[in-house]
Amino acid sequence: MLQRMVEHARHRPDSPALSSTDGQLTLTYRQLVQAVEQQADRLDSLAPGGTLHPGDRVLLVSDSSAASYVRILACMWAGAVPAVADHCLPQATLDAYADTIGPRIVLRATDDVDVAAEDDDAAVSDNDTATGAPMNLPRGDLQAPPFQPEAPQAMLFTSGTTGAPKAVVLPARSFLAIPDTLRAHNVDWITWRPGEVTYTPLPASHIGGLWWVLNGLASGCHTVTGPAVKAGATGGNGHEDLLATLHRWSVATVCMVPTLLGRVAASLRTATAGDPPGFPSSLRLIVYGGSRAVREDVAAVEAAGVRTAQIYGLSETGCTALCLPTSADMAGSGSSSLELIDSACVGTPYPGVQLCVLADPLAKPAPLPEACPLPTDPSPLHPGSDREGTLWIRTPARMLGYFGRPQHTADVLHEGWLNTGDRVEIRTTNPDGPMLVYLRGRVSELIICGGANVNPDDVDAIARSVPGVADAGAFSIPDATFGALVGLAVVPADPDLDERQQRRLQRSIAAAFRDRAGAEARPARIVITGALSRTASGKIRRHELTRRFTEPQTFPTANPDEPRAAAVGTQEDP
Known part of the structure; x- marks a missing residue:
């Protein structure tokens, strides 16, 4: 990736490379490479002993801004491994991340030390901060570090929004x-074109955001990211109206989660005479993924003349492994992409990606015959596959493993295959049609809220730590906007609490989550119950909790005086 960025700096040095939507930062390709080199040198000076060594971890508490990506690229340039965490996370979670990876350096989005340049002529800005005059940087001798496909290049945290995290280690080949x-x-399902403007509102800590931005830069695009967070700010990244952003920057391609796709679709449906006229003429492709989309939202976008592509994958798969592009007839499947979305289809594998579906949740894929190695094997399905079961994926973008967790790595990686933890069904409508994958639920019990994974065991642990709670069990609440929200059933230590005391306990639990958990992991509903149903081995029957507590009248809110939150990212806590 770095080598391709340098090639663009050599051949198209003055083409715009990276911008933030707030206008605080814009770099040409030449400026970007020089800024990355300078920030890599600064990282050396910040490390204990004055030197970063290959493979050293740097914890970057980042936002979605261009400056954050300069830091990420600088780490890669220096041979260090950027471990990217969202600046909105509670300090307790960030401390847990640091304990997990043992970073040499910790940098926050609001730290100035690695944003300012060493001299005025090389500042990380399109204008001189003192005079406002355009920069005139020397070309210099641009030379990227050598490409090492198996070298660790980035870390992202998963299953750790509320407790013990796992750090996914991605090699250079993944992106x-x-x-x-x-x-x-x-194959033109997803394309980046040199000179086009590509945009994502996703944070750098999200695999979709990081993957999209790095590919935009590698492809010679003008890549636009979110705004910088202000010192002392809390909450989200504060993105302006998405349609206005698309118009302002003449965006051609964009990557987002279905929640944001829904906002775009709603803006199209409610536009008035004073609003921008739908999409800009430049926009040709919206890529979305992370949770299930709403057919009507995708239809509204496609009716406006913009292609879409749904992507399926995990941080562990290096972002995407399956794709469902816009199609009136999905390559001979007999169904349109919109009809397939309604059926929970998550797409078909990319060339070079192979799938194995095993009915036995404890089974692992058998070794492949030498006659059909990837990526030349024309069949994307392992010969030993069942039609329904746990989905394993073999992709050239897969992770190296979980940092410092060999047993967790062994549980999900087996001879090049990665266990997604999803239960799927495979269908092929005719011998010449595509192999389509339909999601049938989680093998594990992760709650996927707006594209973020919430581990219910960690939710349980926070609730049980609250004085007055004897037992607690998290469960999934189906939600049309976010795919799922977190519900929490609580057994009080005192079974005779009156209504006022129950409300007080609910408020105490909500306060604990406000202090210790990200917004997506905070329960949207807290219900007081007498007991939790468990299996003989003591595991909570979470699906039973969902069945019991999905009727609206059974859900007292965490604060009974407040209405249900409309958006996880802006949830009001009592």
Whole structure:
């Protein structure tokens, strides 16, 4: 990735490379490479002993701004491994991240030390901060570090929104493997074009945001990211109206989660005479993924003349492994992409990606015959697959493993195959049609809220730590906007609490989550109950909790005086 960025700096040095939507930062490709080199040197000076060593971890508490991506690229340039965490997370979670990876350096989005340049002529800005005059940087001798496909290049945290996290270690090959495969096979489901403007509102700590921005830069695009967070600010990244952003920057391609896609669709449906006229003429593709989309939202976008592509994957798969592009007839499947969305279809594998579906949740894929190695094997399905079961994926973009957790790594990685933890069904409508994958639920019990994974065990642990709670069990609440919200059933230590005391306990629990958990992990509903149903081995029957407590009248809110939150990211706590 760095090598391609440098090539663009050599051949198109003055083409815009990276901007933040707030206008605080814009860099050409030449400026970007020089800024990255300078920040890499600064990282050396910040490390204990004055030197960063290959493989050293740097915890970057980042926002979605261009400046955050300069830091990420600088870490990669220096041979260090950026471990990217969202600045909105509670300090307790960030401390847990640091304990997990043992970073040499910790940098926050609001730290100035690695944003300012060493001299005025190389400041990380399109204008001189003192005079406002355009920069005139020397070209210099641009030379990227050597490409090492298996070297760790980034870490993202998963299943750790409320407790013990796992750090996914992604090698250099992860970020470009799928786009390179698409180009090699002339598949146009997702494309980046040199000179076009590409945008994502997703934070750098989200695999979709990081993957999209790095591929935009590798492809020679003008890549636009979110705004910088202000010192002392709390909450989200404060993105302006998405349609206005698309118009302002003449965006051609964009990557987002279905929640944001819904906002765009709503803006299209409610636009008035004074609003921008739908999408800008420049927009040609919206890529979305992370949770299930709403058919009507996708239909509204496609009716406006913009192609879409739904992507499926995990941080562990290097972002995407399956894709469902816009299609009136999905390559001979007999169904349109909109009809497939209604059926919970998450797409078909990219060229070079192979799937294995095993009915036995404890089974692992058998070794492949030498006659059909990836990526040349024309069949994307392992010969030993069942039609329904746990989905394993073999992709050239897969992770190296979980940092410092060999047993967790062994549980999900087996001879190149990665266990997604999803239960799926495989369908092929005719011998010449595509192999389509339909999501049938989680093998594990992760609650996927707006594209973020919430581990219910960690939710339980926070609730049980609150004085007055004897037992607690998290469960999934189906939600049309976010896919799912977190529900929490609580057994009080005192079974004779009156209504006022129950409300007080609910408020105490909500306060604990406000202090210790990200917004997506905070219960949208807290219900007081006499007991939790468990299996013989003591495991909570979470699906039973969902069945018991999905009727609206059974859900007292965490604060009975407040209405249900409309958005996880803006949830009001009592």
